Amino acid sequence: MLENRISRTLAIVISFVSVLVALLVWQILATQGLLGKNFPGSFETLKELAWWLSDPFFDNGPNDLGIGTNLLISLRRVLIGYGLAVLVAVPLGLLVGMSRIAESSVNPFMQLLKPVSPLAWLPIGLFVFRDSEITGIFVIFISSVWPTLINTAFGVTSINPDFLKVSRSLGASQFRTVVKVVLPAVMPNILAGMRISMGTAWLVIVAAEMLLGSGIGYFIWNEWNNLSLPNIFVAIIVIGFAGLMLDQIFGSLQKRFDYQA
């Protein structure tokens, strides 16, 4: 609220300068030893980042994978678990939004399980599946299902009732109304839910993988055991960029389905 308008170029320049300043302050604090002995500075970290990015996809055994390889492992788990979650959450959300019976049956689970960290399911997954890969996907599924489900159901309850009246008055079947009216009407809510779900899934996968033995989260855990802080910073930067990309995809999808704008 301090400035009304700044030009786009100026905004980019300011962001760029801000990052530069932060890197510089970080470097100074580190070389002065203010962050602990042997704490890496920004220069060292960027050098490491450049090295990891120069050959991102090598594979020298399970504890020595390229950062890109690890990222792909994590992305694969997220996309499978998340995809399954969306396949369950959207139809179930539509049902919950349309039927009081469905709402009452799903509500207790929704209320009780939504606030639980999905990581609490990790031991259960390991016990049931006896497989770290499937357990990872399972945990992502659990973490992704609620936001999409809740947003979809909410979207259904807030549909303009006139749309439904129009469809009914034309003699449309229940099925046709759901496919041709309810689903498109709720699309913005579904996408908003999917965006939140994706954000949560991307947060959860890093923590889950520390216990699962591969992927970008395990990479961090492994580098902690090697006491290689620059590599941990590299991972943080890579995770951040990957998350940003995923979010941007939904940002543009949401714009596409924003009927009001």
Place this chain on the structure above:
Amino acid sequence: MSKVFSPELGLFDSLTRRRPTGYVALQDISLSIEKNTFVSIIGPSGCGKSTLLNLLAGLDRPSVGQILVNGERVRGPGPDRGIIFQNYALMPWLTALGNVEYAVETACSGLSRGQAKERAREYLAMVGLDRAMHRFPKQLSGGMKQRVAIARALSISPSILLMDEPFGALDALTRSYLQEEVLRIWEDRRVTVVLITHSIEEALLLSDQIVLMSRGPAATIADVINLPSLRPRQRSVIDQHPEFVDIKHRLEEHLLKETRAVEERT
């Protein structure tokens, strides 16, 4: 209550609509509507006009009584009745053409895709929107949106057109224009029209018959007024034709009295 049975169309037989909470919106409404006439239902706000329309549309069921269309009892919504809503109810993810097409495809299952599209185009042309049919609702003015809604309602060839304060959300100039458009279209292809309105001028300009409602709750019909059959009708007759002027005064008096009673109720 005596039954007036029209051989042609439309009868509400001692209609009562009671909400589950016990609120009685309408009580003992009986009316028969002649085929291909234009009937306006006018009353103070909260008199159950929209409830009545929902009953006619089959979107609600009367607690007591029945509605007959062409001698058949109304049991639910159906494409023999087209509805026009105050807020257009156009689906924002479909173009003007898409909105009309959805109606045609839903209501006329015998038509092929191409035939449905052709029919939708034809009706959009009828309301003068042949050049705007690929636009989305957000790219249309209020008047254009309501014209799309009129095309949609008529495209399924209903025998009754139900209009729920269709011009209420429009500015005065657009409203006058659309009223005349509706007159023009109606002169061209007659259907039975039931118009819910709270505008006296609108009712006088458009109708063959005006149904005057008393205030709610338990609203009922206060009077049914037949207008002189001056067709095509000019806007000026409302102020000049002595019979119209007389009816206008009656309506104003009644509505003012009822509105005063509603507003001063504590």
